[in-house]
Amino acid sequence: MLDRDRLVAGLREAVERRDELGRLMADPEVLSDLPRLKELAREYSGLARLARAAKRHFKLLDDLRQAREVAAETDGELADLAAAEAAELETERETAEVELRRLLVPKDPLDDRPAVVEIRAGTGGDEAALFAADLYRMYARFAAESGWEVELVSTSEGALGGLKEIVFVVRGPDVYGRLRFESGVHRVQRVPETESQGRIHTSAATVAVLPEAEEVDVEIDPADLKIDVFRSSGPGGQSVNTTDSAVRITHRPTGLVVSCQDEKSQHKNKAKALRVLRSRLLDRLVAAQEAERARERRTQVGTGDRSMKIRTYNFPQNRVTDHRIHFTSHRLEAILGGDLGEVVEALRLAGVEERLAAGAG
The missing domain is CATH 1.20.58 (Methane Monooxygenase Hydroxylase; Chain G, domain 1)
Known part of the structure; x- marks a missing residue:
């Protein structure tokens, strides 16, 4: 201090x-x-x-x-x-x-960047996909209330209106700085719509928030890329495009794979996929740096660990708990409805306190 x-x-x-x-x-x-x-x-x-x-x-x-x-x-x-x-x-x-x-506390130069947000259904089958869709709506509404813009990159729909995976970019002032601590495993405890016995199930979805990379941040050798094109499809394999406009890019050195099919233009899908790939590569560098700093200062918030269980949404108790900072709110519906500011601010301040403590040390 x-x-x-x-x-x-x-x-x-x-x-x-x-x-x-x-x-x-x-x-x-x-x-x-x-x-x-x-x-x-x-x-x-x-x-x-x-x-x-x-x-x-x-x-x-x-x-x-x-x-x-x-x-x-x-x-x-x-x-x-x-x-x-x-x-x-x-x-x-x-x-x-x-x-x-x-x-x-010096501001992280990445805080003003747009954020690439990736949400994937985890354990829990259809219920996990429904929860992933809930998380997307939460972030989309929070973005709208914050005056930010949301640009879809790719979606993979599941049954019952759920999402197996969705990738989108959020643009606006201080986007990555406010959303960066959302990365990790989000867990939901509730009675699924398909549960006839009224039993509470636990499902999960993973969220990754990446700073959007600029070309100067990460240099990609075209020779390291394997690019495949295919036809876009909807739920259940239903064709939504009759041309090979969807793009899949594989980065051979890291094995990272990015797909994009939301645009009708192959060129636009390729450009979006490259932006996401570049952001994932930058995120690897940032996560490694954060993990190293975390080991040095025993941090709880900015570890860069995407597999860490960070938050539980408990419907029977109307409770949201962030396990890293011991934050609890009994406003679950409001938070899932996009009123995420209180949680985001608590995490941001916790991150600042960690950096202050590290500076004092």
Whole structure:
């Protein structure tokens, strides 16, 4: 944890950097360089909130100093009032410092990336496929409420309206930063629609959230790719396209396979599949780095372990539990309905606290 002197020094550095960025962005040479201007504007925007919080913090410290001086230099009712004010300001200062420490944690450069989300039905047969469809609707509604866009890449439908697998891209501000901790095994406990005896079953689906990769992140040698084309099909093998527009790409060095059939154009399906493949390759690098950091700091949240059971949705108890941070909510229907903000924010803050602890260590 940052001590107070380091906190104040970090705040002053952030304010100075923000002011420097403001001057740089007004430079004619920078204004003519759009890529650099965009990069500086992104950094400036990130520091603006911290700078505003720093300004409030310094004013709070000044008010606290004055209240303490009055309490020490006077007596009677005025001293009592000043002491009471100082106590309130001290409480405000402690709360403000917690938030400032979070804001001072360097932002992961991948947080602003779009997210490639892959949901696959796990154990549980048709019920698992139905649960996978529930998870997709949850994320799609959360994305809509957040002002994000969802682009389907591929779907594989199951029986009863379920999904064996679905891959989609979510675009918008801070998408990967907010969804990254959704990766892992999600478990549901409920009475399936097909259960005539009323028994509770446990089923599961896996979620993988990958940062969308740019071409500069991962270089793919075309010679390493095996590309197959085939006809798109719907549930039960029903043909939905009479041309060989669906694409399957195999990355020989890693064995990764990506299929895409949602577009009628083979070219568009190939482009989508390559984007997903590139993101999976980048995700492997990120997951390895996170796993290494996790071993160093005994983390619970950002391990990059896709096989880890992270959350249970218990219908009989109307309960959602995230096992990594011991978070429990009895708003199961609302959460599955897309009201995921409380869970996402709790995980984000837990991740920040881990990074703060690692920095202090």
